[in-house]
Amino acid sequence: MHVVVPFAATDPKTRLASVLTSAERSTLARAMLADVLTATVEVGTEPTVVSTAPLDLDTLSLEATIRDAVSVTVDDRPLTEAVNARLPPNHDDAPTAVIMADLALATPDALVTLFSRDADVAIAPGRSGGTNALVVSHPDFRVDYHGASYLDHCEIAREVGAGLETVDSFRLSTDIDEPDDLAEILIHDTETDRAPACLRELGFALETRDGRVGVARFEETTRE
Template sequence: MSDTVDALVPFAPDRPKTRLSDALDTAERREFAGAMLSDVLAALRAADFSPRLLTTEATGRDVPETVDDRPLTEAVNAALADHDPSPESPLAVVMSDLALATPRAFARLRRDGDDAGDVVIAPGRGGGTNALLVRHPEFRVDYHGASYLDHLRVARRVGASVREVDSRRLATDIDERDDLTEVLLAGDGAARDWLRDAGFRLDAGDGRVSVERTRE
């Protein structure tokens, strides 16, 4: 169980988080995306994963990387085919914007035992697939649309058992302005610090909590 598990982290430094453009300019989005990636890599390592970036261009970061500028689904499927996952050699695929993820949350992906799952899925809000752990050689991804449902179908087709990880921290990918609230509420790493330094604060107001920016 203490063997490290390889984890692929897709990253697109050339297209940083466009849906945050009403909250952050391009240079800021690039910095913030980098801070979230740092948090994800640190939490993965603390949970005994061995992360590798799957990046659209070289990053210069101190982490192994594979450069592949094809669309996400194709690039991940090429990496899955190359790795040839099995129970002895699983491969995780983890999104780089899970700013709330903790080592404990990631550790739930790699649980051993009879019900470990040939494919382990941590679904995201809106039908996405925020983290996967694959132990079956024939499973492939499809990140278009409601990928969570597609991945259930693919698993059924290839005869792979599925285990779902019910984690709010893994379900929360940071795509839109509203999601920044979650980072300020429950993050504790570089992404939370970056937002605070950029002047973002929680605004409790009357109803649901949101973010405000006190300075540019």
């Protein structure tokens, strides 16, 4: 199986601009990418980061075994075009998995659940109707990441006669786009995860407000 991890290397995570500077967003994005790459390698794959700009893997502080399994290719085309260029063109080709780089909660077990599906197209939708991860083996299926892409991808699969399966996974459905999403990183972290360590270094901690768990920043760093 080929595994593709798209990554916006320039000015990532703009919807977090109200709580993080540009430099901080870049640091967090790379921490989440490192966690995603670690999970994908731990299930036995050798992922390719499709980056919008040159990316030095040494800046991700990956363990040597993880670093050696990862490659980077630069493709500055829009996400849809960059992914479609890497989907299998023939029935005999190996499936291609596309895993978004902001799935900070992704674990090897969650990825195995996705990768083990037999359908021509297996999709792990996001909480807001996006497509957070998918595996494609049907040669006529192509992605379209605009708008409610999960529904669009279901329709595309039907149009090309591809067998479709939706993977219900909390960890794969949780992408980090908005400030409220940051709480999920701290709630579900492990000792080795880089993303929660990054947030804590930036001064974030969990805080309960009106019966809901969120995050608060208790140690302000220098903001641009």
